[in-house]
Amino acid sequence: MSMLVVGSVALDSLETPFGVRKDVPGGSATFFSTAASFFGPVQLVGVVGEDFPEEPLRFLADRGVDLAGLTRAQGRTFRWSGRYGYDLNEAQTLDTQLNVFGEFRPELPEAFRRPDFLFLGNIHPELQGQVLDQVAARPKLVAMDTMNFWIEGTREKLLEVLARVDLLFINDAEVRQLSREHNVVKAARFVLAHGPTLVVVKRGEYGALLFEKEQVFAAPAYPLDEVFDPTGAGDSFAGGFMGFLANRGADLDADSLRQACVAGSTLASFCVERFSLDRFRELTRREIDERLAAFRTLTDFRPIA
Amino acid sequence: MSMLVVGSVALDSLETPFGVRKDVPGGSATFFSTAASFFGPVQLVGVVGEDFPEEPLRFLADRGVDLAGLTRAQGRTFRWSGRYGYDLNEAQTLDTQLNVFGEFRPELPEAFRRPDFLFLGNIHPELQGQVLDQVAARPKLVAMDTMNFWIEGTREKLLEVLARVDLLFINDAEVRQLSREHNVVKAARFVLAHGPTLVVVKRGEYGALLFEKEQVFAAPAYPLDEVFDPTGAGDSFAGGFMGFLANRGADLDADSLRQACVAGSTLASFCVERFSLDRFRELTRREIDERLAAFRTLTDFRPIA
Numbered sequence: 134m135s136m137l138v139v140g141s142v143a144l145d146s147l148e149t150p151f152g153v154r155k156d157v158p159g160g161s162a163t164f165f166s167t168a169a170s171f172f173g174p175v176q177l178v179g180v181v182g183e184d185f186p187e188e189p190l191r192f193l194a195d196r197g198v199d200l201a202g203l204t205r206a207q208g209r210t211f212r213w214s215g216r217y218g219y220d221l222n223e224a225q226t227l228d229t230q231l232n233v234f235g236e237f238r239p240e241l242p243e244a245f246r247r248p249d250f251l252f253l254g255n256i257h258p259e260l261q262g263q264v265l266d267q268v269a270a271r272p273k274l275v276a277m278d279t280m281n282f283w284i285e286g287t288r289e290k291l292l293e294v295l296a297r298v299d300l301l302f303i304n305d306a307e308v309r310q311l312s313r314e315h316n317v318v319k320a321a322r323f324v325l326a327h328g329p330t331l332v333v334v335k336r337g338e339y340g341a342l343l344f345e346k347e348q349v350f351a352a353p354a355y356p357l358d359e360v361f362d363p364t365g366a367g368d369s370f371a372g373g374f375m376g377f378l379a380n381r382g383a384d385l386d387a388d389s390l391r392q393a394c395v396a397g398s399t400l401a402s403f404c405v406e407r408f409s410l411d412r413f414r415e416l417t418r419r420e421i422d423e424r425l426a427a428f429r430t431l432t433d434f435r436p437i438a
Numbered sequence: 439m440s441m442l443v444v445g446s447v448a449l450d451s452l453e454t455p456f457g458v459r460k461d462v463p464g465g466s467a468t469f470f471s472t473a474a475s476f477f478g479p480v481q482l483v484g485v486v487g488e489d490f491p492e493e494p495l496r497f498l499a500d501r502g503v504d505l506a507g508l509t510r511a512q513g514r515t516f517r518w519s520g521r522y523g524y525d526l527n528e529a530q531t532l533d534t535q536l537n538v539f540g541e542f543r544p545e546l547p548e549a550f551r552r553p554d555f556l557f558l559g560n561i562h563p564e565l566q567g568q569v570l571d572q573v574a575a576r577p578k579l580v581a582m583d584t585m586n587f588w589i590e591g592t593r594e595k596l597l598e599v600l601a602r603v604d605l606l607f608i609n610d611a612e613v614r615q616l617s618r619e620h621n622v623v624k625a626a627r628f629v630l631a632h633g634p635t636l637v638v639v640k641r642g643e644y645g646a647l648l649f650e651k652e653q654v655f656a657a658p659a660y661p662l663d664e665v666f667d668p669t670g671a672g673d674s675f676a677g678g679f680m681g682f683l684a685n686r687g688a689d690l691d692a693d694s695l696r697q698a699c700v701a702g703s704t705l706a707s708f709c710v711e712r713f714s715l716d717r718f719r720e721l722t723r724r725e726i727d728e729r730l731a732a733f734r735t736l737t738d739f740r741p742i743a
Contacts, residue, residue, distance in 0.1 A: 339644035351658035
């Protein structure tokens with residue numbers, strides 16, 4: 134099954150209690166495609182500047198990420214810098230420089246216009262809509278992410294594109310903000326009333342909740358004794374989730390969606406063990422399988438008669 | 439199996455976004471014994487003042503809580519008042535009046551000295567130790583709770599009593615504070631190195647983690663669309679957990695402990711649906727069984743091959 138992601142490719146500068154990194158690969162499309170690539174090929178649409186190094190692009194290409202939709206534009210790459218305290222759940226943004234990303238107008242190469250799975254990373258909702266306009270046939274599953282900036286500034290546009298997707302990935306603070314409901318169950322129901330049939334509410338170190346019309350599934354985060362850098366965890370979750378489903382090619386039944394949630398939580402758990410993409414550079418399929426199995430040990434209990 | 443709880447019996451005054459209550463029944467022993475009573479009889483040791491109303495005592499007695507260890511002392515009952523915002527995870531304490539609880543010296547009636555299960559509610563660690571001194575035979579399971587106040591003020595005494603118990607119930611902020619570790623896995627390991635063989639880390643609306651020497655079990659909180667008043671949720675969790683185990687009388691094997699965690703989360707989920715004990719007043723065994731089953735639907739997924 135073909136998989137397309139449209140989103141940012143960035144250079145991140147990070148400060149955590151465990152170290153400092155400058156201009157390391159980041160961005161939603163980067164993390165998403167890397168995580169999804171463990172399950173199958175991915176097509177990427179994005180933009181970098183003249184200063185973006187070759188090495189991360191080779192890494193992505195080697196992992197099966199098709200970069201035919203990645204433009205190299207004149208100017209500097211999108212840069213984000215942030216700081217985390219010991220409470221690694223929330224980043225303090227120190228600086229954002231849109232650079233070439235500010236002029237990003239996603240253009241899907243002809244070969245990318247019939248994805249089975251489509252992930253609209255966290256970009257302007259208008260651009261997310263333009264991507265949907267370029268898709269020639271209805272994908273099996275369209276998912277999107279967003280953030281507080283778009284909820285505050287472009288709420289109407291956001292609701293328009295929301296009505297066109299199947300699945301929203303969103304963190305708990307953001308879903309409360311979007312729905313204007315403090316209760317997360319009510320907040321998820323608000324989303325389900327505005328288009329999507331699925332909502333994944335991401336809760337950082339506490340895991341994620343998958344809401345369907347009738348059911349809720351709770352996937353914990355994997356309890357790690359070293360969390361190094363949470364940057365990219367949400368996009369790695371989405372990449373693991375959708376990559377898992379695309380690889381199965383199965384109907385999107387409740388069982389598969391729950392397993393996808395666990396796959397998402399698994400890939401996110403690896404992401405945060407090192408800075409940037411570093412953990413993914415050495416990650417093996419066998420380690421993924423072991424952690425997928427460990428998730429069952431983590432959550433399984435005998436039915437209570 | 440006999441069950442003993444030693445802790446506070448209080449009058450709470452509460453403000454939440456959903457209403458205000460003045461002088462309603464509260465306290466660790468009250469919530470614990472009520473929750474545990476759905477699984478079997480409970481013996482309670484505590485103290486109230488002359489002003490404590492009869493009605494809640496009749497309620498407890500009718501639920502099978504043996505109040506032979508509840509003293510009525512001269513003076514006023516322990517009072518706590520707190521306020522919750524829309525983020526119901528944390529209370530702002532407005533006022534604490536220890537009153538007769540300040541002079542509380544737990545005395546176990548002769549008939550209470552051989553409990554199979556013992557819960558030491560959140561009181562001065564020295565008093566927790568004095569309760570253990572009065573127990574004539576080693577219980578099957580001794581559990582304790584504590585809070586930031588004792589961690590800050592009586593850390594050494596707390597570590598002494600910790601070495602004498604099997605299970606610590608503690609919330610995530612407190613376990614970090616006690617262990618001086620920011621990572622919750624490391625924090626739990628600190629506790630396991632200081633006596634207990636089990637730690638339950640309570641995470642409010644995010645559920646709880648049960649740490650054994652070799653394994654971790656993650657129990658989510660039940661996703662509720664109305665959370666009214668979180669007061670007593672932690673003690674209701676402990677009451678459901680221990681009541682479930684005592685009722686089974688089973689060996690404390692890993693399977694039973696995981697089920698107990700789900701039972702704890704179930705009783706906590708009911709507790710928060712109304713103020714004070716109100717939800718428990720109408721709660722039926724059938725509703726409990728339905729929610730226990732719903733927890734399986736909430737967390738179960740097909741093993742990933």
